[in-house]
Amino acid sequence: MASPNPPWLQSVFDDCTAAPKLFAWTPANISSRTQALSQTRASGSQVPTASEKTRRIFVLGVGNLGVLFATSLAKLAPRPPITLVVHRKELLEQWASDPSLKISRNGVSERMTGFDIEWWTDQKPDHGVVKHVADGGAIPNLVVTTKASAALPEVDRLRRYLDEDSVVAFAQNGMCKLWPPHGRAYTSHRYASRPPPSWLACVTTHGVTSRGRYTSEHASVADLKIGSVLSGPRGGPSSTYLAEQLARAPFLHGQQVMRAELWTLQLEKLVVNCIINPLTALLRCKNGYLFEKPEGPLMRLIDVLLAEASAVLQQVIQHPSSDAILDDAQNTTSVNDRQMLLERFSQTQLKQMLLVVGHKVRDNTSSMLQDVRAGRQTEIQDFNGWLVDMAAFLDPGLDTSNHELLIELVENGVDVDETSIESHFPVLSGQV
Numbered sequence: 001m002a003s004p005n006p007p008w009l010q011s012v013f014d015d016c017t018a019a020p021k022l023f024a025w026t027p028a029n030i031s032s033r034t035q036a037l038s039q040t041r042a043s044g045s046q047v048p049t050a051s052e053k054t055r056r057i058f059v060l061g062v063g064n065l066g067v068l069f070a071t072s073l074a075k076l077a078p079r080p081p082i083t084l085v086v087h088r089k090e091l092l093e094q095w096a097s098d099p100s101l102k103i104s105r106n107g108v109s110e111r112m113t114g115f116d117i118e119w120w121t122d123q124k125p126d127h128g129v130v131k132h133v134a135d136g137g138a139i140p141n142l143v144v145t146t147k148a149s150a151a152l153p154e155v156d157r158l159r160r161y162l163d164e165d166s167v168v169a170f171a172q173n174g175m176c177k178l179w180p181p182h183g184r185a186y187t188s189h190r191y192a193s194r195p196p197p198s199w200l201a202c203v204t205t206h207g208v209t210s211r212g213r214y215t216s217e218h219a220s221v222a223d224l225k226i227g228s229v230l231s232g233p234r235g236g237p238s239s240t241y242l243a244e245q246l247a248r249a250p251f252l253h254g255q256q257v258m259r260a261e262l263w264t265l266q267l268e269k270l271v272v273n274c275i276i277n278p279l280t281a282l283l284r285c286k287n288g289y290l291f292e293k294p295e296g297p298l299m300r301l302i303d304v305l306l307a308e309a310s311a312v313l314q315q316v317i318q319h320p321s322s323d324a325i326l327d328d329a330q331n332t333t334s335v336n337d338r339q340m341l342l343e344r345f346s347q348t349q350l351k352q353m354l355l356v357v358g359h360k361v362r363d364n365t366s367s368m369l370q371d372v373r374a375g376r377q378t379e380i381q382d383f384n385g386w387l388v389d390m391a392a393f394l395d396p397g398l399d400t401s402n403h404e405l406l407i408e409l410v411e412n413g414v415d416v417d418e419t420s421i422e423s424h425f426p427v428l429s430g431q432v
Contacts, residue, residue: 005182005185005393006182006389006390006392006393007389008177009185009186012156012186012189012190019157019159020122020157020160021132021160022120022121022122022132022133022158022161023120023122023124023131023132023133024118024120024131024132024134025089025092025120025121026092026116026117026119026128026131027092027093027095027096028128028129029092029128029129029130030089030092030096030127031093053137053140054140054241055080055140055241056080056081056082056083056140056141057073057080057081057082057083057141057142057143057242058082058083058085058139058141058143059073059082059083059085059143059145060085060142060143060144060145060146060154060155061087061144061145061146061147061150061154062085062086062091062101062214063146063210064209064210064216064367065145065171065172065204065208066084066146067101067102067103067208067214067216068103068206068208068216068218068251068252069143069145069171069246069252070082070084070115071101071103071110071112071251072249072250072251072252073245073246073249074114074115075249075251076245076248076249076250080245081116082115083115083116083117083118084101084115084117084118085117085118086117086118086119087146087150088119089119091119091213092117092119094213094214095117095214098214099113099115100112100214101115101214102211102214102215103216104211104216104217104218105218105221105251118133120158133158133161134161137161138161138162138163138165138166139161139166140165140166140167141166141169141241141242141245142155142158142168142169143169143171143242143246144168144169144170144172145171145172146172147172147377147379148172148173148174148379148382149377149379149381149382151170151172151177152177152178155168155170156190159190162196162197163194163197164194164195164196165197166197166198167197167198168197168198168199168200169200169201169226169242169243169246170199170200170201170202170229171201171202172382173269173273173277173367173379173382173383174270174379174382174383174386175266175267175270175382176201176229176266178199178201178229178230179201179229179263179266180319180321180322180324180325181321181393183229183230184230187230196230198228199228199230200226200228200229200242200243201226201227201228201229201262201266202224202225202226202246203224203262203265203269204222204223204224204225204252205220205222205223205224205269206220206223206224206252207220207361207364208220209370210370210374218251219364220364221251221253222360223252223253223254223255224246224247224253224255225255225256225257225262225265226246226247226254226255226256226257227256227257227262228259228262229259229262243256244256259325260325260326263325264341264344267316270383270386270387271306271309271350272353272354272357273379274305274309274384274387274403275290275305275354276290276354276357276358277366277367277368277369277378277380277383278368278378278383278384278407278409278410279298279301279302279406280365280368280369281366281368281369281372281410282406282409282410282414282415282416283298283416283417283418283421284372284373285369286362286363286364286365287362287364287365288358288359288361288363290302291355291358291359291362293418297421300428301402301425301427303351304402304425304427304428305406306347306350306351306354308398308399308400308401308402308403309350309387309403310345310346310350311391311398311399312391312394314342314346315390315394315395316390316394317338317341317342317345318338318342319394326338326341367379368380372410378410378411380407380410380411381407384403384407385407387403388400388403388404402425402427405424405425409424
């Protein structure tokens with residue numbers, strides 16, 4: 001029998017508080033000094049037109065992915081109005097001293113301006129014009145580029161400002177939490193008395209590295225896939241608008257795909273993230289180091305982790321909640337029926353896929369290792385933790401013990417090398 005809801009969903013069910021009213025601070029709300037630096041809106045208009053309101057794209061989170069998405073969207077012609085949304089007051093002050101994003105490719109740096117920027121908080125500002133999020137209306141287009149752990153909590157906090165005409169695109173690593181089997185339960189609870197927004201997800205294979213605040217290096221140019229997770233009731237022109245902007249944006253190399261293909265790609269990306277990210281974080285190494293010794297203990301551990309992941313994902317594929325996703329694929333040329341998917345997510349096929357990806361990103365530093373080095377919380381609970389939670393939901397008999405051990409080691413900041421890896425994973429020495 002299935003176990004109770006995953007912790008994130010149970011916390012939503014347990015939360016009976018009303019959605020907060022949020023103020024939209026700009027640099028002009030910080031102090032008189034920053035107010036003087038911030039008199040001109042990036043859009044060039046103090047009173048936005050109806051067209052500007054519907055075309056405006058809010059980018060929530062201005063880390064590496066946020067910089068990549070915002071600078072790419074700003075290259076579109078005509079350029080859509082873009083508002084960057086930061087998570088701390090101090091970031092507004094930093095922006096006022098140099099209101100730009102910088103991104104480099106192949107050693108060439110580009111500085112881009114013309115963005116609006118806001119901090120959304122329940123604190124009312126003491127200086128400047130007092131505004132609410134989206135002027136108290138609905139957010140038309142929201143691209144969520146925060147870390148995976150913050151993505152849904154941030155969007156949940158914004159539910160007062162999301163309606164049936166809103167479109168939300170999640171661009172995190174890991175699985176979007178609104179996929180079956182839990183997405184409908186979330187929307188039915190939070191939007192019980194009104195239609196929900198349209199939900200999109202993005203699968204990106206770009207490699208982006210931080211070079212300082214509001215500054216990133218596009219280290220590995222790849223691609224972006226965009227598609228629907230759960231659609232709003234209107235099925236949406238604005239959903240099409242945001243997806244089209246992301247697909248057209250230079251440097252993103254975006255493509256709109258069917259829901260079934262997006263789901264499959266996100267599951268495969270999850271497997272990659274469950275292996276490369278935590279192992280490179282443990283060993284403090286570049287991605288390619290993991291694959292240098294095909295017969296070594298690291299590869300044996302990878303085989304074990306892939307076997308556990310395969311068992312869970314094959315159960316996901318066979319779960320009744322996946323029927324709707326697979327039904328979406330029936331009239332397409334790339335039909336992903338269950339039998340094909342079960343083979344695609346076998347341990348053997350997953351290993352082949354991982355080796356191909358590992359070779360492509362061999363010179364990159366994983367995002368989790370970057371987080372460990374910077375002393376930041378990692379996304380391991382949204383990668384390996386997702387597998388563990390899903391296994392518990394589907395079948396408590398599924399074995400994810402080595403993923404659980406990997407989570408524990410990463411969260412405890414353990415630093416290992418290849419010679420000591422066996423002492424941390426008893427399965428490698430035949431002790432279990």
